[in-house]
Each structure stands twice: as C-alpha cells, then as structure tokens.
Amino acid sequence: MNTETNVLVLENLTVGFDGFKAIDALNLNVRKNELRVIIGPNGAGKTTLLDLICGKTKATGGSIKFNDKEMLGAAEHEIVRAGIGRKFQTPSIYENLSVFKNLEVSYPSGRSVFGALAFQCTPEIKHRIDAIADEIGLADFLAVDAVQLSHGQKQWLEIGMLLMQEPDLLMLDEPIAGMSVRERELTAALLNRICKGRSMIVIEHDMEFVKKIADKVTVMHQGKILAEGSMDQVQADERVIEVYLGH
16 A cells, blocks of 8 residues: 555554553554544444544554654644544533634634633634634534533534644544434534545444445454455455444
C-alpha cells in the first residue's frame, strides 16, 4: 500500500492490563479522507484502541504514526494539536452555555487559560461558527442554551466542537447511541458530509447505520483484527458470523 495516502498507521500496537492483552500486536492503516467503521463484540478492544490513539491510555509496545509522525508517548494535548479529535460516548458539552458559545470556546485559540483571556470573536471565527452550525444542523439554535437541546442535537454539537479544531482525523465512539430513528438518519447524512476532506474512525454496533456510512469495516476480536473489507465482505465472513454477527 502507498503509505503517502495513509493518515494513520498502527504497527504491532499492544497494551496489557495485569497480564491481559487488551490490544494484541494490532496493525491498522486508515487512508486520507476514509470513513472507517470498527465493529466487534463487547470487550474486543474497540474503545481501548481509540484511547491509545488519542493518548488517554499509554501503549506498552508498537507504533502509532499520524501524518508520518510518531505519536506513541505524546501527551493528549499534543495529539489534539497534531490534528486528532475524539468524541466519547457521552457528550461533553457546556450545558449552561449557548450553542454559539460552545462552538466559540472550542476554537483552538480560545481553549487555553491565556487564550481565553485574550480571546476575541473575530468576523473570521464567527463565520466559521456559522458554517459549522449549518453543517451540524444547528444554525437555528445558536442562541439556545445547550441544556435545551435534544439528545441527538447534543451529540451533533459535540461533533461541531471538534470540527472547530479542524482535525485531520475524527474519532467517534458510538455516535448514535440513544438517538431516535430520525436522528440516526440525520447523523448518517452528517458523517457522510463531514468526512469530505478528513479521515474518520467510527465505533458502532448498529449494522444498518454502518452500511450507510462505511468506506471500509474493520472487525475486532480479543484485541486483534479479525477481518477487514466492505460491509458485504465482512458480513459474509464465516469467522465474523461465528464470533459477532451470529450472537
């Protein structure tokens, strides 16, 4: 494979807890502008993998290269600055602030203490907030406090807060958990829109949703990669049916 087109390259990535290997010599490549979905049974190591990539958990071995730069051992804030954005399962938004303010404080120069003190919402930043609010379907909610949003809208707001940082790689952990059918449809459309110009890794259990968004599907099992390919290829794989889809 031509490595120039890979934004993320994991080689022999390993992490163990008390002798148990949660991630076991895992190799994974994510290409530029690719929307990769990771599926697998509970305990397969999916969330741990995202924790390793964003620096929340330290690997015990292997390599994490992002845009050809080694990230293993880098601090979480350095990884964010390098261009990796991570959304957790529960939305972490500022519920007492308006949608506009949530997006504003996510702008890179507004995030540090000193940055916040000197922060001015320039016309350029306001234009960016308006564009992202439009992209995440919250253009009519800019003045609304985040606490008043529906569950799905809160998830979209957090995605918008990550987009304010212009990440090259966006990682989402079960983004449609708890959403209504309509919100799931809108989220699929949203992810298909925002993956233009950036790479994405999505962990998800809902197979219908995965079909709507995935360029490529990776199946994890016991800290390793069991299978990779299109959704159709993965669903037809006997090993995948045995350990995951059959349950």
